[in-house]
Amino acid sequence: MQSGVVSWNPGGWFVNAGDPTAQPRLQNAGSAGQYFLDQATGLYWSDPAQFVGQTRAEIAIWLTAHPSWRWAGADEVRALVGRLSVGDVPLVEILGAAQFDLGGGQPRWIGYYAQSTEPDGLLIEANIDPFRSMMTTFGTQTGVATWGPGAWVVTDSDPTPIDGASWGEVKRTYR
Numbered sequence: 517m518q519s520g521v522v523s524w525n526p527g528g529w530f531v532n533a534g535d536p537t538a539q540p541r542l543q544n545a546g547s548a549g550q551y552f553l554d555q556a557t558g559l560y561w562s563d564p565a566q567f568v569g570q571t572r573a574e575i576a577i578w579l580t581a582h583p584s585w586r587w588a589g590a591d592e593v594r595a596l597v598g599r600l601s602v603g604d605v606p607l608v609e610i611l612g613a614a615q616f617d618l619g620g621g622q623p624r625w626i627g628y629y630a631q632s633t634e635p636d637g638l639l640i641e642a643n644i645d646p647f648r649s650m651m652t653t654f655g656t657q658t659g660v661a662t663w664g665p666g667a668w669v670v671t672d673s674d675p676t677p678i679d680g681a682s683w684g685e686v687k688r689t690y691r
Contacts, residue, residue, distance in 0.1 A: 543602040563612030564627040564666030572628045575667045587630035588668035593638045597651045604649045607642045627666040637665045
């Protein structure tokens with residue numbers, strides 16, 4: 517037990533009663549792997565690292581210019597915990613480069629998300645060896661600007677263009 521836990525910026529313990537190996541997974545998407553799909557929700561996520569080096573204000577400007585995208589809510593990010601990757605590949609192959617490693621190859625992604633104030637961000641990390649293919653931890657990070665954050669942004673529609681497709685092919689795909 518830890519007294520004064522509020523001052524430690526606590527996370528939480530989550531239990532998944534379902535077999536995670538039979539659950540929907542996280543799937544790489546985009547011609548360069550710059551997105552991923554959460555098969556459970558149908559949401560497409562930009563890899564958090566796509567926004568590293570940008571401020572929250574700069575990301576908000578990008579979102580205004582790309583109206584099909586929006587900030588992900590804390591509950592949406594939290595829902596990624598317990599998800600495995602398609603093919604059980606390390607999650608850096610799905611979510612892109614992590615902002616930092618906790619040691620031993622345990623990646624952690626941090627990003628701005630839907631909230632009214634800065635500088636808080638949300639973080640998730642993958643499990644420890646051997647595979648690092650499941651999201652296992654969720655938490656908040658104060659002073660996130662100093663950690664080189666990315667962003668948690670989502671869209672309901674597939675952002676991946678159909679490369680080299682003719683207009684007829686595009687129409688047939690979406691009929």
